Structure formats: structure tokens, C-alpha cells
Amino acid sequence: QLRSPLRVFEKLESEVRSYCRSFPTVFTHARDYKLWDAEGREYIDFFAGAGALNYGHNNPKIKEKLIEYLMNDGVTHSLDMATAAKENFLKRFYHVILKPRGLHYKVMFPGPTGTNSVESALKLARKVTGRDTVISFTNAFHGMTLGSLAVTGNKFKRKGAGIPLNNSISMPFDNYLGDEADTVNYIERFLEDNGSGVSLPAAIILETVQAEGGINAASFQWLQRIEEICRRWNILLIVDDVQMGCGRTGPFFSFEPAGIQPDIVCLSKSIGGYGLPMALTLIKPEFDVWEPGEHNGTFRGNNLGFVAAAQALSYWENESFSEEIKAKGERVRVFLEKLVRQHPEMEGEVRGRGLIQGIAVGKDGLAEKICAAAFERGLIMETSGANSEVVKLLPPLTIDEAGLNKGLQILEDSIKWCKK
Ligand code: PMP
Secondary structure (H helix, E strand, O other): OOOOOOHHHHHHOOOOOOHHHHOOOOEEEEEEOEEEEOOOOEEEEOOHHHHOOOOOEOOHHHHHHHHHHHHOOOOOEOOOOOOHHHHHHHHHHHHHHHHHHOOOOEEEOOOOOHHHHHHHHHHHHHHHHOOOOEEEEOOOOOOOOHHHHHOOOOHHHHHOOOOOOOOEEEEOOOOOOOOOOOHHHHHHHHHHHOOOOOOOOOEEEEOOEEOOOOOEEOOHHHHHHHHHHHHHHOOEEEEEOOOOOOOOOOOOOOOHHHOOOOOEEEEOHHHHOOOOOOOEEEEOHHHOOOOOOOOOOOOOOEHHHHHHHHHHHHHHHOOHHHHHHHHHHHHHHHHHHHHHHHOHHHOOEEEEEOOEEEEEOOOOOHHHHHHHHHHHOOEEOEEEOOOOOEEEEOOOOOOOHHHHHHHHHHHHHHHHHHHO
């Protein structure tokens, strides 16, 4: 039996509230991979702010820098004026992330959240190409504002707009039609049939692993072929790395192992380091065509975000960080494979890459039941997928062995309990 959410939420907050229904308690404290509620219960966090807390809650190294900055009356709000905090972040982002990877991008601050980055990418692609449609994919998730929602492949979310959304052509993602179907060939055929040039799309937008859409990982070869199509037809390639970036799949950018170089990259969530709102849009220099003021906003410069983000990048100065993430991911994967074998009644399939892993289960409502049972036992997890059919594990990347083991044990206990 779940505890009911506190009455104040029911009375005051709009009906649209969602996560507080899945996790019906009031949280008060958080550290590393743990959260505590008002009743003093402890929870292991395998949700990590939907990917915004890759470095854990209240990461001590980052907290220290934030406190120091506040104690020295550092500038907090500055629109997009130049500040020392911003300059420091940009320098570090260049030296720690872009330069070692041989990547040439201009950095744009599109606003505070992931959807702001996606909106800016879509808008820029229109301006650069003079075209207005965008190819997106089945089960994609890119955000909740009008443009990003138009490229989000989720009926329920789109219903929120009330009327049909324009300018998006949805194509089957890798493996959406099974192993055999050549979805890239399908896109190519579509482009050839519409190839007068007038109706060519401005961009193709994709996630390398569809996180909200059910943990669907595109193969590297599929990504390479999509890039080829973009080059051949002069279509911009936008990679939305809002959730898969900042190391979630192992490397800093999720597209690195595929060897592709998107024209525009969207980053948010963990780029802010401490769960602070921050977003970046990385733009190939030749597409940095906006004139000053053509795209601005009040919260483009969150200096606390810059301070936290600059410090978070020190994890990436350590070459073993990415390997550690992959090793942890492998450990989770082996555990999940074992659970699936031991519980054939789940009709489970393990999915994931790096430290986004999950089990797609065959029975309706079972993934939600497992997550609810886990919450009661002190583990926070969410489902993903169009029908909430996937139990999604998204621990902070910095989680230690003990935390990982404890969370996995609770997951196993919850699955056993659901079997009864
Ligand atoms: N893109 C992806 C891939 C995401 O996972 C999300 C958030 N779940 C967004 C965009 C939107 O980000 P935000 O909620 O910060 O607007």
C-alpha cells in the first residue's frame, strides 16, 4: 500500500503534476546517490533527476566551489553579459571537452533547459537551410514546448498540445521495425521521392539512445549511415544529447564512438553539474549565422550553473572516468541479464548502453508495479517507453559499488515480490 501524497500538493498544484504521484512522499535531503524524506526514510536514487544529476546530489567538490562563489558575492544573474564565471566555463569546456576530441563548435547558451536547446537547434536549422520540416523518429523525446514536442514521437505527450503539430516527419528509428528492416534505406527512398529540393527537410534530429522512448540504442553503423544521408542531401544533423550526453553512455558525447560529427548538438541536464538549470547548443562555426540579438532570453547566463559546470568538468580530466562508467554499466547489465533469466515470467529484455540500462517487460503494467514496489523498499526508479513498459535504471555516474549493489538488490527483491 503506497502512502498518499501530501494534501498541500493536491490542493495547490495543478493536476499536471506527475512525479510526485509516482514517488508519493516529501523529500528533504540528498547526498551522492541517496535521498531522504520527511519521515527520515532513505532512498537509493536510480533516477538521478532524469539525467540531471550525473555527478550525484550535492557533490562535495562542486558544492565547495558554489559556496566559495556565493561567499565572494560572485555575479549570479547577468543575462548574457560577460562574467568571469562564464569565461572560466567556456575555457574549461574548450580545453577539457572540445579540444581533446578535435571538435570544432561554437557554444551558444539557448536558455535554461533541454527544450530551449532543442528549440534553438530547430530554429537555427530553418534559418540556415531556408527549409521548414524536420525528420524525427518514432519514440523520440525532445521536450515539451511546441517545436520540441513536434519532433517528439509520443502520442500522449503530443495530445497535450490539443491540436496537431506541424513541420515534423516521423521516421522509424533503428530496430523499430525489427532487425531485418533497413530504416535508413527507407529514409533515403523518401528523400529521393521528395527530392525536388522544395520539400527537403532542414534537419534530422535524433537521440543516440532514446531514453524516454524505451531505452532504444541506435547502432553506431545506423548513426553513421544517417550522417551520410545528411551530408548527401545537405540536411543538418542534430544530435539531442540532453540526456545521453555528459557521460551517460560512457564517453562525454554519446555520439563519439560512432565517429560522427553532428552539425548541432543539444546539451542540458547534467551540463549544469549540480542539478542547476543550464543548456548549451553546440553549433558548427559555418552555421553560427544568427546576428546578435536574434536569439536571446533572460536566463541564458546562469552563473551558478557556470561555476558548477566548470567544476564538474574536472571529472573529464581524468581519463579513466569514462571507463569507470562503462564498467559500472557492464556490471548492471550482467545483473539484469541474470534477473531476466531467473524470471522468465517477466518476459524481459535488457536494453541500454553505459549507465542507462533497463528491462523491457512483456506484461502490461508490470514495469510500473516493479518501480512502485522498489520505491516502497527504498529505491527510486522510473519507467520509460510509450506504454511505460521499461524499468529504467539511471544512477548517478559517480555511484560507488555499495550503492550500485544495494539498488540492484532492491530491484531483485521487488521483482520477486511482484511475481507473488
Ligand atoms: N531531450 C531529451 C533527450 C530529453 O531526455 C529531455 C528531457 N527528458 C529533453 C530533451 C527536454 O529537456 P527539459 O525537460 O530540460 O526541457
